[in-house]
Amino acid sequence: MRAWTFAARSLVRQPGRTALGVMGVAAVGALLFDMLLLSRGLVVSLRELLDSAGFDVRVMSTDMPFAGPNVTGVTPAVAAMRRLPEVEDVVPILFGEAAAFGRDGGPVELTLFGAETGRRSPWTMLEGEGLSPFAGAPPLIVNRNLARALELAPGTAIELRGACRDGAGSLPASRFRVSGIAEFPFDEASALTAATTLVDFRRTCGLEGRDEANLLLVASREGHGPAAAVEAIRALRPDLHAFSNEELVARFQQVGFSYFSQISTVLSTVTLVFGFLLITVLLTVSVNQRYAEIATLRALGFARRRIVLDVLCQSALLVGTGGVLSLPLGLALSTWLDAILRAMPDIPARVSFFVFEPRAVAVHMSLLTLTAVLAALYPMRLVARLPIAATLRSESVT
Amino acid sequence: MNVLPAAVAAQPPGSGGGTSPGEAPPILLSRQLMEKEGLEVGEIVSLSSAPSGSHPGRFRIVGVYEPVADPARLGDPSLAARLHLPDLIDLTRDAADPQSLERVGAVNVKLAGEPDVSAFDRELAARMPGLEVHPTVPLDREADPFVVLERFHLAIAVVTVFASSMFLLALMVMLVDERRQTVAILRMIGLRRGRILVQVLSEGLLIALAGAVFGVFLAAVLEDGFNRFFRWRYDTSLVFVRVTPQIAARSVLLAVPLGLAASLASSWSLLRREALSLARR
Amino acid sequence: MSAPIVEARGVTKAFPMPAGPVVAIRDLDLTIAGGEYLAICGPSGCGKSTLLHMLGCVEAPTSGTLRVDGRDVADMADAERSALRLARIGFVFQRFFLLPMLTAWENVELPQAEAGSPRARRRQRTAELLDYVGLGHRSHHRPPQLSGGEAQRVAIARALANRPRLLLADEPTGELDQATGRQIVGLFDRVHADGTTVVVVTHDAAIASRTPRTLFMRDGSIESDATGAAATEGR
Numbered sequence: 083m084r085a086w087t088f089a090a091r092s093l094v095r096q097p098g099r100t101a102l103g104v105m106g107v108a109a110v111g112a113l114l115f116d117m118l119l120l121s122r123g124l125v126v127s128l129r130e131l132l133d134s135a136g137f138d139v140r141v142m143s144t145d146m147p148f149a150g151p152n153v154t155g156v157t158p159a160v161a162a163m164r165r166l167p168e169v170e171d172v173v174p175i176l177f178g179e180a181a182a183f184g185r186d187g188g189p190v191e192l193t194l195f196g197a198e199t200g201r202r203s204p205w206t207m208l209e210g211e212g213l214s215p216f217a218g219a220p221p222l223i224v225n226r227n228l229a230r231a232l233e234l235a236p237g238t239a240i241e242l243r244g245a246c247r248d249g250a251g252s253l254p255a256s257r258f259r260v261s262g263i264a265e266f267p268f269d270e271a272s273a274l275t276a277a278t279t280l281v282d283f284r285r286t287c288g289l290e291g292r293d294e295a296n297l298l299l300v301a302s303r304e305g306h307g308p309a310a311a312v313e314a315i316r317a318l319r320p321d322l323h324a325f326s327n328e329e330l331v332a333r334f335q336q337v338g339f340s341y342f343s344q345i346s347t348v349l350s351t352v353t354l355v356f357g358f359l360l361i362t363v364l365l366t367v368s369v370n371q372r373y374a375e376i377a378t379l380r381a382l383g384f385a386r387r388r389i390v391l392d393v394l395c396q397s398a399l400l401v402g403t404g405g406v407l408s409l410p411l412g413l414a415l416s417t418w419l420d421a422i423l424r425a426m427p428d429i430p431a432r433v434s435f436f437v438f439e440p441r442a443v444a445v446h447m448s449l450l451t452l453t454a455v456l457a458a459l460y461p462m463r464l465v466a467r468l469p470i471a472a473t474l475r476s477e478s479v480t
Numbered sequence: 481m482n483v484l485p486a487a488v489a490a491q492p493p494g495s496g497g498g499t500s501p502g503e504a505p506p507i508l509l510s511r512q513l514m515e516k517e518g519l520e521v522g523e524i525v526s527l528s529s530a531p532s533g534s535h536p537g538r539f540r541i542v543g544v545y546e547p548v549a550d551p552a553r554l555g556d557p558s559l560a561a562r563l564h565l566p567d568l569i570d571l572t573r574d575a576a577d578p579q580s581l582e583r584v585g586a587v588n589v590k591l592a593g594e595p596d597v598s599a600f601d602r603e604l605a606a607r608m609p610g611l612e613v614h615p616t617v618p619l620d621r622e623a624d625p626f627v628v629l630e631r632f633h634l635a636i637a638v639v640t641v642f643a644s645s646m647f648l649l650a651l652m653v654m655l656v657d658e659r660r661q662t663v664a665i666l667r668m669i670g671l672r673r674g675r676i677l678v679q680v681l682s683e684g685l686l687i688a689l690a691g692a693v694f695g696v697f698l699a700a701v702l703e704d705g706f707n708r709f710f711r712w713r714y715d716t717s718l719v720f721v722r723v724t725p726q727i728a729a730r731s732v733l734l735a736v737p738l739g740l741a742a743s744l745a746s747s748w749s750l751l752r753r754e755a756l757s758l759a760r761r
Numbered sequence: 762m763s764a765p766i767v768e769a770r771g772v773t774k775a776f777p778m779p780a781g782p783v784v785a786i787r788d789l790d791l792t793i794a795g796g797e798y799l800a801i802c803g804p805s806g807c808g809k810s811t812l813l814h815m816l817g818c819v820e821a822p823t824s825g826t827l828r829v830d831g832r833d834v835a836d837m838a839d840a841e842r843s844a845l846r847l848a849r850i851g852f853v854f855q856r857f858f859l860l861p862m863l864t865a866w867e868n869v870e871l872p873q874a875e876a877g878s879p880r881a882r883r884r885q886r887t888a889e890l891l892d893y894v895g896l897g898h899r900s901h902h903r904p905p906q907l908s909g910g911e912a913q914r915v916a917i918a919r920a921l922a923n924r925p926r927l928l929l930a931d932e933p934t935g936e937l938d939q940a941t942g943r944q945i946v947g948l949f950d951r952v953h954a955d956g957t958t959v960v961v962v963t964h965d966a967a968i969a970s971r972t973p974r975t976l977f978m979r980d981g982s983i984e985s986d987a988t989g990a991a992a993t994e995g996r
Contacts (some may be wrong), residue, residue, distance in 0.1 A: 084874075095862030102650035109643030113636065153531065321532055328633060341554050344713070348706075356640070360647040366652050377860035381819055382872050382919070383847025385840050419635055426628045471814040474854065474931075 085388065089395035100400070103364050107404025108411050110357040114350055115412030115446045116419060119436040121346035124339045125331050126437040127280055132327040132431060135267045136202050137173070138308040139300035141315060141324045152294035160198070160298065165415075168306040168314040171200045174295035176283050180242040180276070182232060192228055192244065192274035195266075196283020205277060210236030210262030213279050220282040221261035225275040234260045242276070244287035256286040261471075271424075271431040300324070342435065354453055361457035365397055370460040376465055377473035390462045397458035398451075405450040409443065413462060507539035508562040510547045512715065516559060527561065529572045537571045539563065549718040551626065557715065645738055652746035663750050673751050680747045681740060688739020692732040699731075701722050764831075764928055767816055772825035774811055774981075785811040787981035788825070793960065795926065798953040800969040801962045803978035808904050809962045810931055812978070816960060817850050817929045818842040831927060847876050851920030851957075855932035857912040859904040865891065865915045866900040872922040890918035894948060910941035917948055921957070928952060930961045934968065946971055951972035 093100040132138075141163075144150035153159065156174045159454040163172045175418035176196040197204060198214060203479040205223065213221045222242070224234050234240060260277065284290050302311035315324040325333070335343065367375070376389055406449045416436035423435045504524050519525065519541060526536035535706070539561075547558040565584070573580040591600060601613040666676055706721040767939045772785040793816075801809045814820040815827060818834050824874065827834045830849050834842065846852075859868050869890050873883045880902065890962075891897045894914035913933060920928055934942030946968050953959045961968055964968055969975050977985040 091867075092862055099650045099653045102653065106646035106650065108641050109639060109646060113639050113643070191841075211923075237705050277836075340714075341808070344710070353640075356644070360644070361768075364647065364650055364654075367651060369944070371654060371658060373808045374856075374858055375860055378854070380843065381817065381846065382875075383843050383845070383850070384875055385843040387840070395957075415639065419632065422631050422635055423628060425631075427626045471811070471820045474814070475810060477856065477858070 085391040085395045086399070089392055089399055092392075092396060093399055098440060099368075103361075103400050104404045106360060106409065107357065107401055108407040110353055110360070111405050111408025111446070111450060112412035112415050114357070114434060114449065115408055115442065116416045117346040117350040117353065118445055119412075119416055119438060119440040120419075120433055121343050121350070121440065122442075123435045123437040124433065125335050126439065127432075127434045128334065128339075129327060129331045130437075131267055131432050132330065135204055135299075137171075137204065137299040137301045138327050139302060139311050139315065139324055140327075140330060140455040141298040141300060141319075141322050142296075143322060145149045145323045150272045152296055153298060153322060154294050156293050156298070159322070162318055163298070163300065163315060164200070166311070166314045166318065168303055170301040170303040171202050172301075173202065173204060173299040174198050174280060174296070174297075175204065175299060176280060176287075176289075176296050178283070178287050179245045179351075180286065181245060182228075182240055182242050182276075184232060187299055189243075190228075190231060190274065191245075192242075192276055194244065194283065195275070195277035196280045196287075197277060204299055205264040205266045208263045208265055210260070212262060213277070214261060215259075218279060219257060219259035220285075221317070222258035223262045223264045223267050224260055225269055225270075225273065226263060227272060228274040228276060229260075229263050229272060234263075236260055236310040240292075241296045242286055253286070256282070258282070267432060269429045270427070270429060272429075350449075354449060358457050359454050361397060361401060361453065362460055364400070365393060365458060365461040366464065368396070369393060369464050373468065373473050374477035375478065376468055377470045378437060380468070380470045386466055390466050393462045393465050394455070394458045397454045397461075401450050401454035401457070405447060408450075409446075410461050412446075413438070504538045504540040505564065505567045506542040507567075508543045509541055510558045510560040511544050512547070512557045513561065514541075514544050516557070524728045527571060539567070539568070546717070549716045551718055554714055554716070554718070641734065641738070643744065648738070648742045649746060652742045656746045656750055660750060665685040667754075677744075677747075677751055680743055680751070684740045684743025685736065687743075688736045689732075691739065692735035695735065696723065696728045696731055699728075765792050765828075766795045766797075767791065767793035768826075768828040769815075770826045772821060772822045772827050774808075774815060775823045785802065785981055786815070786822070789981070789983060791976075791983065791986075792972070793958060795958055796953075796956060797974060798949075798959045798972050799886065799974035799976060800972040801976045801978060802964065802969050803976075803984070807978040808981040809978055811981075813929050813931050813960065813962050816927070817852055817899070818845055825887050847872060849926050851923075851925035851928040853913070853916050853920050853928065853930040853933045855935040857904070857909075857916045857936075859912055859915055859919070864901050864903055865896060865907065865918075868904070868915055869918045869922055871912075872919060873907055876923050878923075886922065887918075888934070890921055891915075893921075893951075894918045899963055908941075909937050910944060913937060913941075913945055914948065917952070921952065925957065925958070927958045930963075932962055932964065934965050936965070939967075943967065 107140050141153065143153045144151065153174075160172045160174055163169050174197065178194050178196075179191060180194040181191050195204075197213070203212060207223075208226070210223075211221075213223060215221055219239070222240060224232075228234065232240065238260045239257060240378050241257050242258060243255045244253050264277070266273070266277070278286070280295070284292065300311060300315065302308045308328070312324045312326050312329070315322065379389055380386070420434055420436045423429075424431075424433075507525065507527070509519065509525075510581050513519070521541050521543060522540055525541060526533075526538050527537040528534060545562065547560055550558075569581060569583070589600075591597070597613065597615040604611055604613055663676060667673075700723045703721045703723050707719060710720045711717065769789055769791040772786060772789045773784065775782040775784045787808075789812070791812075801812060803809050810987055811820065815822055815834070816829065818829055818837070821834055821842075823827055823829075830845065832841075832845065837845070859865075860871070863871065866887055870883050870887045871887060878886070887900075888897065891900050894917055896911060896918070899907060899911060904915070907915065913936075917933075920930075926950075930991075933949070934945050937945060942965060946965075949961060949968075950971060959972075961972065963969060974986070974988045976983050977987070
């Protein structure tokens, strides 16, 4: 009977304790798997979101993403960048806040974007047209939440009062026509978002005459790639800071997301140590209960290596079975944990904290394999050093 | 008060430009900014609110301060400066906007007596429409990121407790199996099931209590290690892990019943069986 | 009788203890020829089991020379001793020590599988052995489902699985009633008659009376080594 078969028999003959051990490993393994997903989940998800928005470079005035003063001299900057062979399109963006008025007359606060779209736009149209004037009135694109909240549809008139800068005081309301309904990639689940042209945004927010933008969205030309576009922009305007999506994500990882990678490292380590201790104890108690059996096998002529291998095989089967079960369990658990974390404010609805990567499965299995081997070391040592005659003697007496 | 990103250029005292140190207004810099730029107290620095560094103001470093750690900005080095408000307004004003001399980002208010933020908000809105009042403790705590994190940690704890309960049960089943003959002998010499149950529960209670207390002790020891590591990693004075009496009590109150339940569950089959069947191989 | 299967010269076995070494076997000389049938008797603590364990290469002597099946036990590494036990020596224990999670069939098959015997040969041999001990009808029962006598018979079948030259039994009837014990003893007679060297450690006079040779031990030494009528008289 091979060691694997013998080990499986030993486990199967004691179904209660084996099932409990496997369930424990599955739970620990699920947690470990989720921490591996969490370690890169936010980064991968944000990267996917940034890439899906259609722009692979972002230009800002400082090296602190989305912080700091506006980019000035936008019009000539955009024109110059559009002439770069590495650049396909440039869209300057301003964002601020505005208030619309609901049917009850109460203010409805929303996020307002101003953009000068070219071939691409940073949103996905769902209904209606893009930012083209509608019935002579300035166009406004709204998201589904806002459309639902204010019962808007393409063609509806709406008034907005801008609140885009500090101390703006009371600005007069601006009248718009809803030209379409769109999906904004970085919206939170409950966000109320609208977008208009750059000119109309400035008018609404009292920023006429200010040729500024919060950031410039840049799409690199096919065949050149974002790195080449970044280099070209840096050479053209060394006073500005250009980031590829990858660099942006790396910055976020260093700052905003570092908590999650740190906590996932800590929890992964704690989980592994926890699992290691528990499996070691389980195997050691099992070995302690089987001293007579082990001594008998040795007396029958089973080599020390063979008996030690039995223990290792038991550990591998226990951890292996639990490990396989931990994958679907972990995926289910990650759905729950993701729902908890996505309640955080300012998290785009399309971002997930737990993103499945095949790499995570490989790392997970490797860590569990290592745990199985390490956890078996002490009980293997006990078995290897078991004095046969003394054990037979003591088992005969007790 | 606004803390703006600024171009910081250090000049040794008395080095050039004919500016005497006495003319430069005082400024405090955060420890992190001092370390990053290699500055010392007494040096003259230039600050500008423009990314290009235009229209800088010159300031004399009169001290270093440790910024209050902000958990919402974990990992973000606190590169900050503190100026007198008039100096900051002078540095950041918009020449085209006369109102910019009268503008601040926020005004911190400490309410007297029993603070009623909603009442204060209404009164202020009536007197000065357009102002927004934000309590320092958000009224809607559900969206507070730290409440969300607390829920997340609790979820992790639930899974961990489940996993350890499975292992605990497995171990108890194994240990109870070893006691089979002992229980058989006790039953055959006349001890009733109830008496043995009391013994099992007493043992379970002692083990669970000892384990829970040890666990709390271990957590308290590890607390220091965790805090030291993360404080070093993020260069912050935040406390990351704190074992409070309430948490210790909650841990013990959870562990003890779990241990008792595991003892009972694993011993149940032994207690149910007849003595003779227990004694058989 | 054929060539000696056991040759011991000046064998001593001492166990280190905190209060000083305990000498279990003291300067013992012994030769057992192939095909012999002997009993080892003596009061509790006289070193019978220790001697049996040394004959089975489970323990190595502290000093002296012990050759089993022509090989010096002290010269052998642990793996070599294991291989010798698997191929040449069978053990029967007082408490049977069957593996509880395996059936009677699997217990008997186990040493053959470990020795690398092909499946077909294993099945044949296992069936033969279980019939030999009269338990062919209980082959799929696990040890907890067997009586003491049945369990010991399975243990004997297991000990014979790889056709050992030497069968060692340590108090094989210690846990059995008289009638069952006599059945077991009868089995040993049969094993011996089939050519296997049998050495039995026992307190049981009934067993000792059946063996042509009896060793009496006291305080780690052989007090007497009686053969034939003298062995009978000595009891």
